[in-house]
Amino acid sequence: MKIQRVVFKKVVCLLLVLVTLGSCSSPSGETTPAPDIAIEEPKPAMHSVEITQMKFFPAELKVKKGDKVVFVNHDLVTHDVTEETKKTWSSSPLATDQTWVLITTENTNYFCSIHPVMKGKIIVE
Amino acid sequence: MIYSNLSGNQIFKNKTMKLNKTFQTVCAGSALLVILFVSPAFSQTNPKLSDAEVASVAVVANQIDISYAEIAKKKSKDTEVLKFAQTMINDHNAVIGQAAVLAKKLGVTPKDNAVSQGLLKDAEKTKKALRSKSGNAFNKAYVDNEVAYHKAVIAAVEGLLIPETDNAELKELLQNVVPALKAHLGHAEMLQKNINK
Numbered sequence: 446m447k448i449q450r451v452v453f454k455k456v457v458c459l460l461l462v463l464v465t466l467g468s469c470s471s472p473s474g475e476t477t478p479a480p481d482i483a484i485e486e487p488k489p490a491m492h493s494v495e496i497t498q499m500k501f502f503p504a505e506l507k508v509k510k511g512d513k514v515v516f517v518n519h520d521l522v523t524h525d526v527t528e529e530t531k532k533t534w535s536s537s538p539l540a541t542d543q544t545w546v547l548i549t550t551e552n553t554n555y556f557c558s559i560h561p562v563m564k565g566k567i568i569v570e
Numbered sequence: 571m572i573y574s575n576l577s578g579n580q581i582f583k584n585k586t587m588k589l590n591k592t593f594q595t596v597c598a599g600s601a602l603l604v605i606l607f608v609s610p611a612f613s614q615t616n617p618k619l620s621d622a623e624v625a626s627v628a629v630v631a632n633q634i635d636i637s638y639a640e641i642a643k644k645k646s647k648d649t650e651v652l653k654f655a656q657t658m659i660n661d662h663n664a665v666i667g668q669a670a671v672l673a674k675k676l677g678v679t680p681k682d683n684a685v686s687q688g689l690l691k692d693a694e695k696t697k698k699a700l701r702s703k704s705g706n707a708f709n710k711a712y713v714d715n716e717v718a719y720h721k722a723v724i725a726a727v728e729g730l731l732i733p734e735t736d737n738a739e740l741k742e743l744l745q746n747v748v749p750a751l752k753a754h755l756g757h758a759e760m761l762q763k764n765i766n767k
Contacts (some may be wrong), residue, residue, distance in 0.1 A: 499749035522661045559657050562756035
């Protein structure tokens with residue numbers, strides 16, 4: 446009886462170990478240790494596009510996905526910032542010294558719909 | 571101290587006189603060129619204008635383009651022409667506002683004169699011609715006039731006004747106006763191209 450109890454306990458312990466190991470394994474069967482340190486996502490950067498002398502400056506801006514682009518109108522006249530191809534988005538009219546923030550998600554050609562000769566481009570790298 | 575104050579006043583007076591003279595020269599040049607390019611009937615005259623009269627001409631020149639735009643808003647049904655006309659109203663009003671600030675700073679009150687009256691008289695002829703047209707003929711006449719008008723003013727400001735200007739503020743104002751005029755010209759030429767298709 447005593448020997449049977451010892452064997453039973455050993456079997457139970459072995460099963461517990463196997464169950465524990467099984468819960469840590471990946472679907473493919475390979476174990477993946479939990480990371481010790483959480484990897485921080487890079488914070489979105491802030492960029493600025495100055496509207497001055499009836500131009501967007503810089504006219505071409507390279508950013509990372511999720512970065513913010515702040516448009517600032519320094520001209521005497523009102524401008525806006527509008528997606529050029531299908532006009533999928535547009536800022537409200539920006540009077541002198543007003544700003545507008547765009548969060549970048551994809552490559553974009555934009556223009557001022559009030560003064561259509563004014564054009565700019567955002568490239569998401 | 572008294573000597574210093576007197577010298578300071580004298581310097582201020584001299585600077586003010588120079589500023590006023592510069593303003594008068596630039597605006598007189600502007601008036602002349604507007605007359606040469608936009609109002610050929612007056613091209614033989616050589617106007618001598620006071621600062622107050624020049625300020626009047628500068629304001630009238632902007633108001634005339636606004637008045638053309640107001641006709642366009644009443645007569646045109648073309649969305650793009652209507653948008654352009656509204657932009658002319660907004661932008662030229664902004665320029666008038668800035669010119670008014672500068673005129674006030676220089677102590678100039680716009681005064682009606684023969685040149686501004688002449689510009690208005692010529693503008694009435696253009697407005698009459700515009701009012702006599704309709705449909706696409708109106709759109710074409712309005713846009714063609716806008717192209718010619720802005721070309722003339724850009725040439726005047728760049729070729730004469732800016733080089734002639736000594737006062738830094740005035741030069742800066744003129745330099746700031748040129749890109750807007752060029753954007754207007756580019757916009758008008760885009761419309762012109764579409765209308766003539």
